[in-house]
Each structure stands twice: as structure tokens, then as C-alpha cells.
Amino acid sequence: MAESRSIFQFKGFQLEHGNPGLKIGTEACIFGAYLQQWAEGNMLEIGTGSGVLTAMVAQFHPEKSIDTIEISQEVADLARYNFDNLPFEHHIHLHST
Numbered sequence: 001m002a003e004s005r006s007i008f009q010f011k012g013f014q015l016e017h018g019n020p021g022l023k024i025g026t027e028a029c030i031f032g033a034y035l036q037q038w039a040e041g042n043m044l045e046i047g048t049g050s051g052v053l054t055a056m057v058a059q060f061h062p063e064k065s066i067d068t069i070e071i072s073q074e075v076a077d078l079a080r081y082n083f084d085n086l087p088f089e090h091h092i093h094l095h096s097t
Helices: 026-038 052-060 073-084
Strands: 006-009 014-017 043-046 065-070 091-096
Touching: 014 052, 014 073, 026 052, 043 052, 052 065, 052 073, 052 091, 065 073, 073 091
Parallel strands: 043 065, 065 091
Antiparallel strands: 006 014
């Protein structure tokens, strides 16, 4: 892959993104901000990628259980790294192949 990993800095945390997986863009940030307002009950994210949506929701709802699924092992490893390095408590469970 031509692109390399880089760091995306949010106000309260940072995530690695890029190779492997897609870069974090404006659309993901807007969607994540929208999601955190409506998050209720336990959640499931299919196609976790770098984990940006899950991390944004978990930051504001640390008591919620979030299951995530990623079929690409290489991308799942990136998401797991990002989740392990979040600076807040969370209940994120990553499932991969």
C-alpha cells in the first residue's frame, strides 16, 4: 500500500490510521459526533476500521458495552492497538477472524 500510518489527534485522544485501513476523514468525525448523542444500550459496529466511531462513542459513554467486528486481521490489529491506547476507561470488545 502506498500510504503510511499517521496520527489523527482529537481533543481527548489520538488514533493511528492509514496503512492498513482507511484514513480518518471529516465525514467520520461528523458521524461520530452524531452517534455519541444517540447512543443507547449495548452497541455493535460492523467494519471497525481504525476504530474512530467506536472510540468517539466510548469516550462519552464509558459505561456502555460496544462490540466491534473487523474481518481484515491487519486492520483489526490496528483497531486493537488504538483501543488499547485510549486514555479513558471503556468496554470495547473487538472480534476478528
